[in-house]
Amino acid sequence: MKFIVSRDVLYKNLSAISGVLGSNSTLPILDNFLFTVEGDILTLMASDLDATMTATVQLTNVEGEGAVAIPSKTILETLKLMPETPIVFDIDLENHTLKFSAANGEYDSSCFPGQEYPAMKTMTDPQSFEIEASILQRAISKTLFATGNDELRPNMMGVLCELSNDHITFVATDAHKLVRYKNAAVKVDDPASFILPKKPITQLKSILSGVNEKVKVEYTSNTHHIRFSFENIVLFSSLKEGKFPAYQAVIPKDNPNKFVVVRKDFHKSICRVGIYSNQSTYQVRISLSDERTVITAEDLDFSNKAEENITGAYTGEPMDIGFNSKFLREMLENLDSEEVTLEMSQPSRAALLIPTEQDSPEEDLLMLIMPVMLNY
Numbered sequence: 001m002k003f004i005v006s007r008d009v010l011y012k013n014l015s016a017i018s019g020v021l022g023s024n025s026t027l028p029i030l031d032n033f034l035f036t037v038e039g040d041i042l043t044l045m046a047s048d049l050d051a052t053m054t055a056t057v058q059l060t061n062v063e064g065e066g067a068v069a070i071p072s073k074t075i076l077e078t079l080k081l082m083p084e085t086p087i088v089f090d091i092d093l094e095n096h097t098l099k100f101s102a103a104n105g106e107y108d109s110s111c112f113p114g115q116e117y118p119a120m121k122t123m124t125d126p127q128s129f130e131i132e133a134s135i136l137q138r139a140i141s142k143t144l145f146a147t148g149n150d151e152l153r154p155n156m157m158g159v160l161c162e163l164s165n166d167h168i169t170f171v172a173t174d175a176h177k178l179v180r181y182k183n184a185a186v187k188v189d190d191p192a193s194f195i196l197p198k199k200p201i202t203q204l205k206s207i208l209s210g211v212n213e214k215v216k217v218e219y220t221s222n223t224h225h226i227r228f229s230f231e232n233i234v235l236f237s238s239l240k241e242g243k244f245p246a247y248q249a250v251i252p253k254d255n256p257n258k259f260v261v262v263r264k265d266f267h268k269s270i271c272r273v274g275i276y277s278n279q280s281t282y283q284v285r286i287s288l289s290d291e292r293t294v295i296t297a298e299d300l301d302f303s304n305k306a307e308e309n310i311t312g313a314y315t316g317e318p319m320d321i322g323f324n325s326k327f328l329r330e331m332l333e334n335l336d337s338e339e340v341t342l343e344m345s346q347p348s349r350a351a352l353l354i355p356t357e358q359d360s361p362e363e364d365l366l367m368l369i370m371p372v373m374l375n376y
Contacts, residue, residue, distance in 0.1 A: 001037060001064035001091045005057060007102065010087065011079040013044055013055035014072075016233060019203035021072055022048035027118070032069035034117040035091075037062060045120070046072070051200040051237040052120045066093045067114025074109055120236055123225055126218035129163065131186050133215050133230060137208035139170040140201050142181045142365060145334055147198050148174035155242035158195040163188045167364075171247050175370075177327050178247060179334075182364040194219060194226065195240035204228060204235055251368060252350055255343035257316030259288055260356065263340045267332040269310050273297045274325030276306035283372050284325040288344075289318040297325065321347040322374040328353075331367045347371060 014033060022030055025048060034045040042057040068091050082102060090099045091111065098111040140159065148156030153175075162169040168186035172179050208215070208230075215230040224239040270284060277283055277297035287294040293314055296307045321344060332340070337355030344351045353367040 001066045001093055003059045004061045004086050004088050005059060007079060007082050007087050008084045009057055013057055014076060016207045017046040017053035017055050020048055020051045020053050021046050029069055029116050031072060033072050034069050034114055036067040037065050047118055054234045056232045069112040069114055069117050123220050126220045128218040129188050130214040130216055133208045133211035135183055136215050137205055139181050140205040142334055143170045143172040143179045145330055146172040146177050146179040155244055158197045158240040160195050160244040162193040164191045178368040180366045184362040195244055197240050200235055200237040252345055255345050257344040259312050259314045259342040260339055261312030263332055263335055269295050269308050270325050270329050273306045273308055276304040277325055282325045283322050285320055285322050285374055287320045288314050290314055319347055322372045323369060324372055327369055
């Protein structure tokens, strides 16, 4: 089997799908890319069994058809160091050897029978909807950082996607912070909800940048699978099983105390003061009144202390509230608006961080952070 393909095209597509490869795969064959040639189409595949990605490439000067598994690390590292040039692949399917040559060199490698590679699963009668790539990328970007890492709570190690006839909602939480992203541009007739696993949507987030078309999303509730298709890329993944926490119950409705502040100023102040916080709790205290707002941190073990005044508009009763500075900083980094509003009811209850201006009229972004008990 022989074919010619551009180095840039091949490297771009292999890089796009490589994120689903497992670092400690139980099946050695999954350390490879599957190359399948049918007619003048080359299909590239990567998989870790839970998630599978494919990319298709148009070929020229093709001789023969077949499938072969090629070591991923070898070919990616070679292509990375190679300039743009046509690459000639010559694959012996019987003896499982691979030779590819470019303008300045020739490279030989072992390969494996394509039949050993797990096939992509199929979906029977899936439901589907379409979403602009920019909306999907933004929804993932705004929520992914808030997913949990606790393997004892696997239902939190992903992003909840809820579909309704009014909007699409993405939610992530680790029990300390929560992000809810809604967009009314996507609506469906049949409501549904499922939990998207972290690893494949992290890969999806990175390759959706710059895509200017709609993504077709197909899903099955009975087999717990989902498929994203756009351009020449397909991502197929298992869905997280289990029930997502009842997040709506923890979002406070009545928050009379509001602090409106320039986001960048707030973020920088939290970063600076947080350096002096206790390195196990990262606690910062925010003292709010209509006269001034003060952010303080103290680490008694090392005699560290910091205090900053910050300019903002506060309405409500004077109060002191404590937060984990790492969580608060992370949330501020994932907001875009010039100003944000910190809404609170009591020092012991969850607070909301909301952009004063949403990115679009159809968008609704809300972040929730649990306070920490003040100890100084």
